Amino acid sequence: MTDAPRPHIPVLLEAVIKAVRPAPGQRVVDATFGAGGYSRAFLEAGAEVIALDRDPTVQPYADALGRDYPERFRLIRAAFSELAEVLADEAPVDAVVFDIGVSSMQLDQAERGFSFMKDGPLDMRMSREGESAADIVNSWEHGPLAHIFKLYGDERQSGRIATAILRRRVERPFERTLDLADVVEAALGGRRGAPTHPATRVFQALRIAVNDELGELARGLEGAEAVLPEGGRLAVVTFHSLEDRMVKNFLTERTGNTPGGSRHAPQVIETRKPSFDLQFKGSVDATDEELAVNPRARSARLRAAVRTDAPAWGRLAA
Incomplete structure (x- = not known):
């Protein structure tokens, strides 16, 4: 077999394998292909893999797996939010796996514009289409900028940073990552011995906004619910609290584990049957052994569930 390039180590791999249980005759959807770390592990276990990714730069990794496993692997260029539509004509799948967030492969490519540590165009678009971070x-305006910095980055000084950005862009527009990082750092009074760069939260917020990451995740989870048959397995790895909270809330709702109301209040009859059963309570985090070889796993969390025979709930009103 050819050696596929491996620019990063897939996080929580052993836990994901345990949750997914890939085996010969099984069909697994790797909804966030990236560099193909999970896909390769599923293929090595004998499963068939259908991979999705909207990032055109992942093609070399897909080509490598296609050469190694021509009968059992294929990549579909699509966002994972399109999962239900893309797989509409496919036979039922046995598992769907999500690894949410930007990969180290993308962070290391300065030309992608994700990193505040490397100079590159202020882009951040996964698909290379649509509105960029520079746009x-x-x-x-000030209000929307401050809002996304606070909501998606949990940045306490969101208003101050938005003011600094508006003031600077009057002189000249932002085009480069380090230019924006420097303005944010100056707005916050420098680093002052902080363990993380002052622009960390702003860059995270911009990346989430540019790629509609939370909307994509919500639609992806609903799509997985739609395509998984009874006994199908769902595994989701997240890297920050916004994503993890969304997955947790989705599974809490779909497993029927929402908190009950007051015993004095009128009882509400729930007409929907749970569409998932949890594989385990809470989340699985990286072990000390994994963190020693893969620090990127520090904030990773895995949640997993098994599809019941109940109809999919579909999209619910907010």
């Missing part, structure tokens, strides 16, 4: 910081 946002150069055109959005």
Whole structure:
């Protein structure tokens, strides 16, 4: 077999394998292909893999797996939010796996514009289409900018940073990552011995906004619910609290484990049957052994569930 390039180690791999149980005759959807770490492990276990990714730069990794497993692997260029539509004509799948967030492969490519540590165009688009991070910081007004910095980045000084951005862009537009990082750092009064760069939260917020990551995740989870048959397995790895909270809330709702109301209040009859059963309570985090070889796993969490025979709930009103 050819050696596929491996620019990063897939996080929580052993836990994901345990949750997914890939085996000969099984069909697994790797909804966030990236560099193919999970896909390769599923293929090595004998499963068939259908991979999804909207990032065109992952093609070399897909080509390598296609050469190694021509009968059992294929990549579909699509966002994971399109999972239900893409797989509409496929036979039922046995598992769907998500690894949410930007990969170290993308962070290491300065030209992608994700990193505040490497100079590159202020882009951040996974698909290379649509509004870029530069478009946002150069055109959005103060209120919306401050809002996404606070909501998606949990940045306490969101208003101050938005003010600094508007003031600077009057002189010239933002085009480079380090330019924006420097403005954010100056707005916050420098690093002052902080363990993380002052622009960390702003860059995270911009990346989430540019790629509609939370909307994509919500639609992806609903899509997985739609395509998985009874006994189908769902595994989701997240890297920050916003994503993990969304997955937790989705599974809490779909497993029927929502908190009950007051015993004095009228009882509400729940007409929907649970569409998932949890594989385990809470989340699985990285072991000390994994963290020693893969620090990227520090904030990773895995949640997993098994599809019941109940109809999919579909999209619910907010």
